[in-house]
Amino acid sequence: MKTRIEKGRWKMGFVGATMRLWQGLREWSGDAAYETYVRCAMKRRAAHVLSREEFYVEQLQRKYSRVSRCC
Amino acid sequence: MKRLLGILVWVAVAALGAVALATIAWHRGEPINATWFVLAAACSYLVAYRLYSAFISAKLLALDNTRATPAERRDDGRDFVPTNKWVLFGHHFAAIAGPGPLVGPTLAAQFGYLPGTLWLIAGAAFAGCVQDFVILFCSIRRDGKTLGEMAKDEVSKRGGFIAQLAVLAIMIILLGVVALVIVNALKSSPWATFTLAMTIPIALLLGVYLRYLRPGRVIEASVIGVALVMFVVVAGQWVADSPAWASKFTLGGVTLAFLLIAYGFAASALPVWLLLAPRDYLSAFIKAGAIFSLAAGILLVRPQVLMPPLTRFVDGNGPVFAGKIFPFCFITIACGAISGFHSLISSGTTPKMIQREGHARFIGYGAMLLESFVGVMAMVAACAMTPGVYFAINSPATIVGATPEAAAATISSWGYPLTAETMTGLAHAVGEQTLLNRAGGAPSLAVGMAQIFSNTIGGERLLSIWYHFAIMFEALFILTVLDAGTRVGRFMVQELLGRVWKPIGRMNWYPAIVLSSGLIVAMWGYFLYQGVVDPLGGINSLWPLFGISNQLLAAVALVVATSILLKMGKLKWIWVTLVPMAWLVVITMTASYQKIFSANPRIGFLSYANALGAQIAAGEIPAAKIGEMQRVMFNQRLDAVVTAVLAVMFLVLLVEAVVDWHAILARGKAAVLHETPYVATQWAEGD
Numbered sequence: 082m083k084t085r086i087e088k089g090r091w092k093m094g095f096v097g098a099t100m101r102l103w104q105g106l107r108e109w110s111g112d113a114a115y116e117t118y119v120r121c122a123m124k125r126r127a128a129h130v131l132s133r134e135e136f137y138v139e140q141l142q143r144k145y146s147r148v149s150r151c152c
Numbered sequence: 153m154k155r156l157l158g159i160l161v162w163v164a165v166a167a168l169g170a171v172a173l174a175t176i177a178w179h180r181g182e183p184i185n186a187t188w189f190v191l192a193a194a195c196s197y198l199v200a201y202r203l204y205s206a207f208i209s210a211k212l213l214a215l216d217n218t219r220a221t222p223a224e225r226r227d228d229g230r231d232f233v234p235t236n237k238w239v240l241f242g243h244h245f246a247a248i249a250g251p252g253p254l255v256g257p258t259l260a261a262q263f264g265y266l267p268g269t270l271w272l273i274a275g276a277a278f279a280g281c282v283q284d285f286v287i288l289f290c291s292i293r294r295d296g297k298t299l300g301e302m303a304k305d306e307v308s309k310r311g312g313f314i315a316q317l318a319v320l321a322i323m324i325i326l327l328g329v330v331a332l333v334i335v336n337a338l339k340s341s342p343w344a345t346f347t348l349a350m351t352i353p354i355a356l357l358l359g360v361y362l363r364y365l366r367p368g369r370v371i372e373a374s375v376i377g378v379a380l381v382m383f384v385v386v387a388g389q390w391v392a393d394s395p396a397w398a399s400k401f402t403l404g405g406v407t408l409a410f411l412l413i414a415y416g417f418a419a420s421a422l423p424v425w426l427l428l429a430p431r432d433y434l435s436a437f438i439k440a441g442a443i444f445s446l447a448a449g450i451l452l453v454r455p456q457v458l459m460p461p462l463t464r465f466v467d468g469n470g471p472v473f474a475g476k477i478f479p480f481c482f483i484t485i486a487c488g489a490i491s492g493f494h495s496l497i498s499s500g501t502t503p504k505m506i507q508r509e510g511h512a513r514f515i516g517y518g519a520m521l522l523e524s525f526v527g528v529m530a531m532v533a534a535c536a537m538t539p540g541v542y543f544a545i546n547s548p549a550t551i552v553g554a555t556p557e558a559a560a561a562t563i564s565s566w567g568y569p570l571t572a573e574t575m576t577g578l579a580h581a582v583g584e585q586t587l588l589n590r591a592g593g594a595p596s597l598a599v600g601m602a603q604i605f606s607n608t609i610g611g612e613r614l615l616s617i618w619y620h621f622a623i624m625f626e627a628l629f630i631l632t633v634l635d636a637g638t639r640v641g642r643f644m645v646q647e648l649l650g651r652v653w654k655p656i657g658r659m660n661w662y663p664a665i666v667l668s669s670g671l672i673v674a675m676w677g678y679f680l681y682q683g684v685v686d687p688l689g690g691i692n693s694l695w696p697l698f699g700i701s702n703q704l705l706a707a708v709a710l711v712v713a714t715s716i717l718l719k720m721g722k723l724k725w726i727w728v729t730l731v732p733m734a735w736l737v738v739i740t741m742t743a744s745y746q747k748i749f750s751a752n753p754r755i756g757f758l759s760y761a762n763a764l765g766a767q768i769a770a771g772e773i774p775a776a777k778i779g780e781m782q783r784v785m786f787n788q789r790l791d792a793v794v795t796a797v798l799a800v801m802f803l804v805l806l807v808e809a810v811v812d813w814h815a816i817l818a819r820g821k822a823a824v825l826h827e828t829p830y831v832a833t834q835w836a837e838g839d
Contacts, residue, residue: 108235109242110433112370121229137368141424143231146643146659147298148319148496150432150636152252152326152487152702 114140162202169195177266183456186532190450193273193528197521200277205285205517212717212725213289215509220833222295223505235505237514243505245519246436247497251330251630252487253527258593259695260484261534261542262472266461267481268531275489276524279732283706285516286713286729287495291503292512293827299499299709305826306715308808314801315708319496320644321798322701327637328679329698330630332690335408335680336592337623342401343388343583344623350384351431351628358430370433377434385621392583405684413677419635420642420669428635435632442625446529449604459535459542464566471547472591473692474754475746479739483699488527492705494520533600540570541578545596548689549589559588583616591689598622641672682787685780692754693791700743700795704802707736711809718813719823737806744799748792757792761785
């Protein structure tokens, strides 16, 4: 019985760690940028929220107008 | 008990690091195993992080986790985004890690493995990490201001303008040099040229996918892109094996240079979503994968380092580039130990995303340690090949000869045995027509990486695939620096010209975009062209010029950091930034002086120009070549002027800063800090 509970905990821990890793990868790569923006806009009750397409282009314009890659 | 155990563990790590360092320093005669390099670097970094960065955090900067960061106060979901510290570490590392820590140590290996390795480790711990960390902290306390803005506020208005000009100048030189590295890697190589050329349609395809089909789905687009890139790496072999196709992709240096210039112009003038951004996504994934694979490969294979600790070229007559260890080893290593360019990232995106001040230590100091580790791995990869092969790949034809036989005879006479068959056999094994005279560091690093990878997976059979994978990886992320840099350079040119005529400053006015893109590519394209036609191989002149400008920018960053720390009343600990700054002043000024005035034509720009002039006057140059030689003379004089202008610009800033420090310390001038006022964080400790 105890072993089964321990196994369950281990499984949940593994699933949790994988999910966190996946989320980290999405944030690192920019895949989750739009969700972050929408969350922030909702929190601030912004009058206008950009669509995914608009946000993607606008974000790239900003990112590549300053030094973003090094030597 | 727990504390005692902790102390014992750290003493053991320090002792292991000391033993490893002593082993690589005093080892003579037989080859040494690369494991010692990994141990020496890893233990030194751990100790530096545990002790020195903790000391800087507590005593010098007094990081305050109760203080709200710009990301918390100004959270807008766009620029100011509170980000998990591990994710931000990855962001910051991906931004700072470029070709520099790979190419610099590979070139510096001509002195032997020892000087470069020691500087990579010590330079990072005491200078590079300190610069990145302190500038990140300063920018966090100023709402994410840039280095130029901080120089204007904390040193002088002129200082800010000088920093802005210095960044533009360095950008131009940097782009010219990294483009030259690509040209030398692709020259006469149909396989590599085809592979890299194909990454352009792949990037365009991903651009359309990310813009119209699945907006912003970066991971799925990158998976498709990486799979396609792997396919074209393999397909490159079919192209190289087909006489009809191979001839189309076998290009000379000048043609490749003009193609790169055209590419840079297109990447700057086209919409950013079409070419630049998708290439950057591709490059980020491949860069991370290749760096981790190289680390894993070195740990698994544990290659023998065949290069001696010190070569005969410590005397300054090296074939790869001329100049003695001091100051040229430090100038050449550049980014792997300290890079001025990092201060632009530390005062750019990162400070706007940091959740807590306390994270600045892990991100600022820690990411630079990792970059330095990449430099050590590049050094191991370069030194794991036979020294004779290393010199044959990296030396220009004017020094070692253009045929395998001539190169083997010259290099063997230096005491590094090499046969012509070794070079032809190796070129054949990696699928190239020749590996001779491929100065720039990229091909020799690719050979080193391919040997490590093929010893892990696939053996000799896959050597050619691994070689071209390594070339593609290096060229791909150099192109990312090239196109992103050209675009940023275009913005800087528009901003500067906009002061003279306002419409040019409008970022969305197409004639201004075309004009400024043309100007920026013409400027770096000129340096690239002069490198391609330089009889000494280009790298000999341009890499030191890049190193000097990069280290001067680091010195600018440390001047700004020292000014801020002084105003914060941290006089007792000011040596933390003052000593590396003074060191950089000494090496950059010595290198600048030697590059301009040295009587040795292989070192001094002016003496090289004068020597060529004397050869023309004496009738030693054939009439058909006189025009070309006169252009080389002009280029050398131009390089001398550029070096002098950069040095003078820095000295003006330094004098202004020193006058200000004197006024604060001796004349009681009020030290006005331009920090944003304290606001308490609203987040709980664990957030």
